[in-house]
Amino acid sequence: FRMLRLAIASVLLCVATAQFFGSPPSWGSGSSWRDVSNLRGVDEMEVAWRAAREEINNKFYGKSRYFMIPVQVIRAHRRGRDIELEVLYGESECRSRGVGARQISDRTCADVRRGADRAIYRIVVEEARRGRGQPDIEAWKVRDVRPGERF
DSSP: HHHHHHHHHHHHHHHHHHHHHHHOOOSSSSTTTOSSSSSSSSEEEHHHHHHHHIHHHTTSSSSSSSEEEEEEEEEEEETTTEEEEEEEEESGGGGTTTTGGGGOTTSOOOOOOTOOOEEEEEHHHHHEHHHHOOSSEEEEEEEOOOTOOOO
């Protein structure tokens, strides 16, 4: 009976982990994704910084001695007023200089440290959520980036 309870607890833990750290909802890939040149009326890097302030450094990086900051928007698309980005992030040492997670920006925390870990995150901004009192921005870690990998 104890083994059965342990097995059930393991399954529930796996399901909860998959929901929290699972794949992001996506509008798919293909022709709707494009290399970023300009999403009319949207500053893609500001959206990436906002995700770092509001999501990534709390949800994924909260216990680290570094902050993850955006380096490059890799690709993006939009559907109506909703936006989806894939962004390369790297570690910065600005936390050790006393900058808080809510204060990071391209002015306060712009340098990625030498030898930094890097990762790609998917950012989704859904305008409709704002009206429902929910956070309108979410981030999911897609993968770690290998040293020397270029975009």
